[in-house]
Amino acid sequence: MFVRIVKMSFHEEHIPAFLENFDLNKEKIRGFEGNRFLELYQDKNQKGIFFTYSYWEAESDLENYRQSALFQEVWAFTKRLFNDKPEAWSVDKRVTLN
Structure with missing residues (x-):
């Protein structure tokens, strides 16, 4: 399993649209x-900066998601709202303390 972290920066006036779209799609993504x-x-x-953290079983699962109609739709909507280039990292989780 690995973790995908995505940093996104939005114009403040676009935050409500981003949150509404995320809310509509979060269960489908999950x-x-x-x-x-x-x-x-x-x-x-900095209220315009958001991060998503998602855990994936395999890199191929993330790639399948990134090639899906769901991702294409969500990303096409979301990227119109950015005020800076998004950043993404794929990392391996090393330690978890609960």
Whole structure:
């Protein structure tokens, strides 16, 4: 399993549209084959900066999602709202303490 972290920066006036679209699609994304976890975070000081954290069983699962109609639709909508280039990292989780 690995973690995908995506940083997105939005114009403030587009935050409500982003959140509404995320809310409409979050269950579909979480239910996509190979996805085991999905969270959305908002920066405390820079309200236009958001991060998604998603856990995937395999890199091929993430790639299948990225090639899906769901991703194409969500990403086409979301990228219109950006005020900066998104950044993404694929990382292996090393330690979890509960």
